[in-house]
Amino acid sequence: MLTPQEIKEKQAWRSMGLKDQEYERICEFLGRLPNYTELGMYSVLWSEHCSYKHSRHLFKLFPTKGERVLIGPGENAGAIDIGDGLAIVMKVESHNHPSAIEPYQGAATGVGGILRDIFTMGARPIASLNSLRFGDPRDENVRRLVRGAVAGIGDYGNATGVPTVGGEISFADCYRGNCLVNAMSVGLVRHELLTRATASGVGNPVMVVGSTTGRDGIHGATFASAEFSEEDEGELPIVQAGDPFTEKLLIEACLELIESGVVVGIQDMGAAGLTSSSAEMASKAGSGIEMDLTVVPQRDEGMSSYEIMLSESQERMLVVPKAGAEDQVKAIFEKWGLHAVVVGRVTDDGMLRVFHHGEVAAEVPAKSLSTDGAPSYVPEAKRPEYLDELWSFDFNQLEDLKQEEIQDAFWKLLASPNIVSRRWIWEQFDQHAQLRTLVGPGSDAAVLRLPGTKRGIALTVDCNGRYCYQNPRVGAAQAVAEAARNIYASGGKPIAITDGLNLGNPEKPEIYWQLKETVQGIAEACEALGTPVTGGNVSLYNETDGEAIYPTPIIGMLGLLEDAEKHATIGFKNKGDLILLVGENKDELSGSEFLTVQHGLVAGPGPELDLELEKRNGEFCRSLIEKGLVSSCHDISDGGLAIALAECAMAGKLGARVKLYCPERRDSLLFGESQARYVVSLPEENYDALRGLAEKQGVSISLLGRVEGEEFTVELGEEKVISTRVSEMLDLWSSGLERLLGEE
């Protein structure tokens, strides 16, 4: 290891991702030159991944308070009151960079990390979701990434006994070099067991529990805060390896420990391992921590203090129990076959002091490592020029579909990567473990019952990256609105979100502008829809060879159902039911999947968004479900009205006969993606009641047709423009993804 003087001479901080002025800042904090271990500790904790240094000043824009918010941003995960003394804990986290290198372990450890964020809070993980982005599924490397990431998520989640109940995936060329793997986890806890990550109480012991510490994943957080270039594809050792069996034991041991009442604070060792967990816990409590690394259980021999402090070995936790409870902690972990070792104690001097082999290996103010001390940058923002070009597109120059071209366009869209069934993916996930899943993948939102209460929850993750590229602010708000639509359409009331912001390099003015707009868009939509932000994750630097991904703010949303039995799914249920459109077509094609699939175009500012309308139409649909007036409900998104109808038909294995009147363009009527729209089906005898409610609430509805047996027809005026059978659509659509991935 270099001496402090050598570090200075060789400017060693640069290779760790620190800027020159950041090195100066460290020297100021310490009043001396940092040694190698200390420099490593600062470099990981001051990385974008840990300190959010280019983004955290924006988060004050988020609405974070609400009568249901028990714990907001700043802890491992947010906690939301759902009544009956119960709380839901949830969070999204990204594992984009590791997954691009080694998709199986990258995705698996992403799931492991987010699960730990949940049970660290004292909550039992009851559901996982995921949000994935890849390049063209016909590309060989993309196929490898998809296969690996899906198997990694599945194997880890399945082995821990936590069901994967939902998720989303989409494909676009901008993700070819930077796939996105975001995992969301959701836990259930009684209010009184909610636990925080704090190291308070001078003299209390500090314990390392769970797995051993090895040389894997050193500098993972720094790596996650840099752009990729072609050479990086061989960087194996920085990707950690997951052990879901140990995780499962750790879940049980930690929950038992928290239930025992001896825990003062507990924090998982995620990015930056022992450094971040100890610094954050001490910093939050305003205390200090003293640790002896010599006694940390290690799986590799001869590890240096630098390696032990920066290791990202998985399935480990830092626990501060009450003094005197050490043996009780050990007994619980031994019962589960896990380590629990006292490595130090809480002090009152605010210092993180680390000993190794009898010598002081690092001694730094705990607060200086945390976001209290990390630099915060407000980069220059500049509206990107590509927007002018997109927005100036003249849709009049685009020829409308002729009547006879519609059927082909429909088939093409139905078989396209972003619309074909995701069954191939979700069948690799255990969706039913723990016996709460009333509605699993394949409908709008997942719905879970919660035994012990009548209530249920609805869960979804959503984002349309193309909308965000076309208008970052409105696109981000649309991600929130789409999540809300999925919740409403399932019978839930949206109550909170968690977000995962995935963007390019914020040090570029255009990207920082996108980031700023994104945060503002989310804030506006959450304000309007009454869904506070309870926490989230930021993944920046998603660029390869200078090309950034679409801004992709993943929105994970929680909805509440007063009665879990009163939920809806998308499939048609009864032959003869009426089919109704809720909301209005605005004759717009911008941002649509159709425009990309049919014309190879991304153009215009994206569909219009009216948040008031979203709330009104959504609440209307939710109330229809609660009153039991409708048989099915589905929001209209990718592929527009025609695809939404086909999805209702295929999910219910029942056809439809639909008659539309076309005042303007045929293509926008059938395939445009106007927002705030739903397709519902209902028994005819409920129609008057529904129409009365729609009039009273000022909601626009129109009658489209009826549910049929096997035939699926759409007429424009007097002419059939789509005419097929449900089985024919299913043949094309249900195994479409494995066909595209070459997995048949």
Added chain:
Amino acid sequence: MKFAVVAFPGSSCDDYLYVLKEVLKQEAASISHRDTSLQDAQCVILPGGSSYGDYLRPGALASLSPIMDKVREFAKEGGLVLGIGNGFQILLETGLLPGAMLPNSSLRFVCRQQTLKVENANTPFTGCYAQGQIIQMPIAHGQGNYYLDPASLKKLQENNQIVFRYTDEAGNATEEANPNGSVDNIAGIINQGGNVLGMMPHPERSCEAALGSTGGLGLFQSAIEFLAERVKA
């Protein structure tokens, strides 16, 4: 105690205890893999999940647990033993049932509602079903591709030991209806003594209509009725 659910590290006992106690109102408790007594259990359930993380081979490590000696004795004496999912794999590794599990022929984990045919309604676990009844139950496994050598398979068929097969809705054991490549579309088998059943599908996930299917209800009801009859006798 009527039902004992063996808790191996990594297995999902809670789902079984919930169904037995809350849905079926039965007396049930979990027993640790470290225990050396089955207490007074009348039916032992080896649950699904991933005991020992499926390391080495699914069920291989769990089959060496102290409690498994007792399970073997209990089975030999005619006690009812039910292995589901990972529990079936443990029964194979223990040698209480013949054959072995291979990775699914797709090499992928598979979770879906599955159609099954009751091939033998004359066992303690299937008395409530009609012979040849078509039922639905979820499957969720990565290694459920049941294999048995042709000679032993013939014996199994002749002895009527195949209890459940994967079929289509018309009851045909086709290749398309086989989710994992199992020989002869086998989903569940019973030992020669007729008291040890192993199956890959999950009946415990199939006891309430709200969860999507009720095909598993008959299995537990059969065992409950069988035990009640046995007590009378």
